[in-house]
Amino acid sequence: MVQSRLTTGAMPVALAVVFALWTLYQGAAHARPAPDAAQPASAAQAAQAVPPVPAGGAPTVPSAPGAPAEDGRADDDTFMLLREAVRQNDAARANALASRLPDYPLASYVDYYRLKPRLRDATAEEVREVLRRHEGTAVAEQLRAEWLLELGRRRDWGNFERELGQLAGSNLQIRCYALLARASRGEQVAQEARALLLSPGNYGEPCAALIAQLAQSRQFSEDDLLWQLRLAGEANATGPARRTALLLGASDTRAAQAVDTPAVAMARGIGKTRAERAIYLVAVGRMARTSLKLATVALEKNSPQLSAEERAIGWASIAHAASIVLSPDAATYWQRTKGVPLTSEQMQWKTRIALRRGDWKTVRATIEAMPPPLRDENAWVYWLGRADKHDGRTTQANALFERVASPHHFYGQLALDELGRQVSAPPPVQPVSAAELAQAGANPSLQRALKFYALRLRAEGNREWNWGLRGMSERQLLAAGELARRNDLLDRMVETSMRTRTEVDYAQRFPAPHLDVLHPTAHGLGLDKAWVYGLIRQESRFILDARSGVGASGLMQVMPATGKWVAEKIGMNNFVHSMLNDLRTNITLGANYMNMVLENFNGDEVLATAAYNAGPSRARTWRGLLDAPMEGAIFVESIPFSETRGYVRNVLANATNYAAVFENKPQSIRTRLRPVQPRERAAVLP
Template identity: 70%
Template sequence: MFQSKLPVGVLPAAIALVLSLAFAPGAAAQEDPEAPAPEVALSPVPAGAPTVAGAASRADDDNFMLLREAARQNDDARANAIASRLPVTNYLLASYVDYYRLKPRLRDAIQDEVLQVLRRHEGTAVAEQLRAEWLMELGKRREWNTFEREAGTLAQSGSLPIRCYALLAKAERGERVADEARALLKTPAGYGDACGALIAQLVANGQFTEADLLTQLRLAGLDNASGPARRAAVLLGLPETRATQAVDLPAVAMARGIGNSRAERELYLVAVGRMARTTLRLAVAGLEKNSAQLTAEERAIGWANVALAASIVLAPEAHAYWDRANGAPLSDFQMQWKTRMALRRGDWKTVRATIESMPPALRADSTWVYWLGRAHQGEGRPAEARAQWQSIAGQTTFYTQLAQEELGNQVVAPPPIAPITAAELAQATANQSLQRAIKFYDLRLRAEGNREWSWGLRNLSERQLLAAAELARRNELLDRMVETSLRTRTELSYDQRFPAPHLDVLRPTAQGLSLDKAWVYGLIRQESRFIRDARSGVGASGLMQVMPATGKWVAAKIGLNNFVTSMLNDLHVNITLGANYMTMVLNNFEGSQVLATAAYNAGPSRSRTWRSRLDAPMEGAIFVETIPFTETRGYVRNVMANATNYASIFEGKPQSLKARLGTITPRPSTSVLD
């Protein structure tokens, strides 16, 4: 989405109706722990009741929406009353009636009631959702027998808290789970009470040492997670207020001094890292002042914290800080930024060494496979480089496209797939999870629809996935079509993966602006997945996710009188405003699609700032990989890969992603956008 003011070209005025999308349900209110749970019998609803999405009456759908809201508010009596008005045998969402009826009192529900619903709807998305919520309650109550009997695959693939509870159950029995816990506990911001309890238990039974707690304290500082930092500090024998200060008030913590114990010194280093995020100079000064009181490893840890902060703002001195951090234990996040800064310097030896030191799961990411290949190439080992690239070569994503090009192959759209047959489409239509998903989309409950749709795709063959994607297309669910088709590995349908709807509107707009329509479609695909009435959490609207203030500014520039925000949901208005803005930022950045794409997502001023950090021309792929914002980095990757694929379709000839990325020069640009 673009968040800056912008100018534009031409367009007929049109006013669209405001179409609001209901996204993920909000968190339910906390129920009164003193209130007794009323005894309510659950209505039996067959899991496989045959029906179709349009069979229910509008009254049933209205009642269902009321039931959902009552459940969200933990209003047990109201939920039960509304549920009793809904059909139990021929309503497509009957399984959710059971779920919403039980949800308000799940915390105090009798086990047999929960099991009754789970068994009735076993193998469905709603049963898995209920199971996950119930496991959280069982974990809080330490009812491990039931937890372990019901957890199944969620013990390994569920949410982080559920996986922590699964390990906690074993740890309380005395099983050795420290290694599994270390591999799991890397993101303190998502721990919650479950992971906190796991850490405390591992300390209590001697499986976690002081070194483990110091690691957790360090990770909490890097993650800006004061709660986990406090818990780690208490287990280390420190006042929890000291940890809060180190994370939230680093200047106060640094002024307190370095302390005497190893734990106190680690807190000081956390404060140095937090200070470096706001005032790099003060963090460096504090670390240098107290350097003599630190061990060699502690000094390295401090410089790693400083180096990370310097890297995130692309400060030129980051390289020197990483050199001083040699020997420090690095988090995954730090490893990636150390690698990125080595890329900017062309230090292939450090790129290779740092990637090879990454944990296996991180090292296997296509990003680091590609750059490890480049490091081998840079160090004169072409055979090793080719082996890396061949392991990920493909034609759809950013790094697989780049790997293909390193192997001498450009992006070429594959031939069309064999048409989906009537029998294949009928099988997809009969999939009840997909039916329920379509019903949810009709009710504008996109989060529930997406969950059901994903559930319905489990264990499908490639042809079945393609048929499901065709079903999505026929229901005007282009985002589901794209996501479903992307799951195939050998039979690739570019018609499904890279659709070009509304070409009659976009083509003349792009031609009039001399704008690359492949790039426009690449951006739309990333922005909205072709959901015409998409709305972001910050209010961006429509196919091209135009912000209200931006739309108003553009409308004034192009002479669109009487503009109102609801016009952003008009197809013509949205495309014209977005396309004209793309043209403006492109011109403002001397034709660099990389810089213009970054500007569309993060704003022109940020894109110019990142460019200003260059002191020499830089390869486009390296510039993209070192964009400081995680969201914008992924956004630019995806848009540029999308555009290359679209160009291969529109032009019918091989395309080069590397050529599209080009070289980013340090020349500053004069902007009229901010």
């Protein structure tokens, strides 16, 4: 198995700067600050501290004076034990381990981990002391967010609002507590709450308490609570459904049954009150996800006992479920929802079904009815432009296309095509200078990130890395991207470079590593290497040892079962699962599988890309629902799985940019979005 080069035995480039700074601070007359609070060295000093990267290997970093490498590794082990003690909420062990790390490079995290297990019992002054000590760091921001949630739980609104500051617009639960604090003083916050409370699965106690407070103070009407119940049913969120039912004076047990076991809830009858009927409609909507026929029969049978609005709500849930499976009856069901407010998900699926039918009048009407944040998303701006174009409103259409036109994303490329323009690679930017690279290497947040990557703590490293990028200029971002490249962090290089707006470096945004391995493999199979790189960029962002939650491994994220199947097909008799993390094996198996799905779908990149992500059987099912050729972009827009829909968009947009680089000429994404044909091949892939 290929191991990451970012190990404690091969420290990242920028840590050399830490040791250079260590030397500068030795013998200083004043007290030395914590290692991760050190100020950046001058550009000239730091430039001398950043050695060149040896070809084919990680940089060599000298040990700190008086700190043997063995001691550093021992401290790393202690830090990892500290982190685990915190995960186990063992305050005593965390305190003991933290005491053994007085000068650790991640001093702010040592302080944070010492405090975190006992945050519920901590005083405000204890927390503020840690915040003051590490103000302006990512971990201080994380601690402040956790402290705000604790203060909200305590209903300590005085301290909560003193600490809130810039976190007022942060995560949903903190925002719920912020509104709850104001509502507790009698302020009118219902309108803000309605705009905020749209995802019940993420509510937790803070948003549940806010809804209860607004109901108690009559800022939320019965209609507001019924809307929340409807959202909870759509999101399969049992807890919020139960709590909302109680606020409506209905049975929380029955609400839970409506979400979890809808057949049982439906068998108990429709009920007499609005709340009971709403719970019944939740059950109908949940049943529609498994049996459209049973849900439809139940709604039609009980329609006489429902109001016109309630019937429309029921049909909206059924239409939504029918749309997700691309049922031919979905459009008919949507016609029965006229006049009723739709959820955001319902509006989007109603639009997708209208696109599949070529019903541009409904496309326009539904997009224009979307709330502004949703309506302004690239997808719906583009499709509204297409509706204008269909109606002959060329000026309006072109104005919408100009709003989203960009070579850097799927809808931007489609808009460019509508405007008669293509995707071209920009000219190379001025190379990052040694002074610019040194400044990036001296950034304390990036230093901490590199230390976390060396410890193989990618999540913490990404958080620190992103924190360090805040407020950077275009040139500073390019320098940070180069620092990432020199440390074999190509995912960070790509993500960092994507933040620039004027100085766009395609060498950073669309790298082509391991070309010596990939090119002969792709060429031998007749595969478009731009498509292969577009897929790799989306799958793993070039992380060699990437592993997904479902077990996909390596650069091309090959599943073990798929790897075994492909290995058998190509005669790789010695294959074992651990070989998926070997670069050459991963590319060989991944590229061969790409070729197999491409052949299975008659060379259609849209279907093949969808099949690579969701499996060939699902792609065949979606194709099998077609009775006529469908525009490729509309097929992509209506892929039922949101993950696969986004995946296909990104892979095709990536591939278009890679083609512009490899072929050195303008490209159109339309060449990869040919109409999807309904005919299937007989061959079957797993």
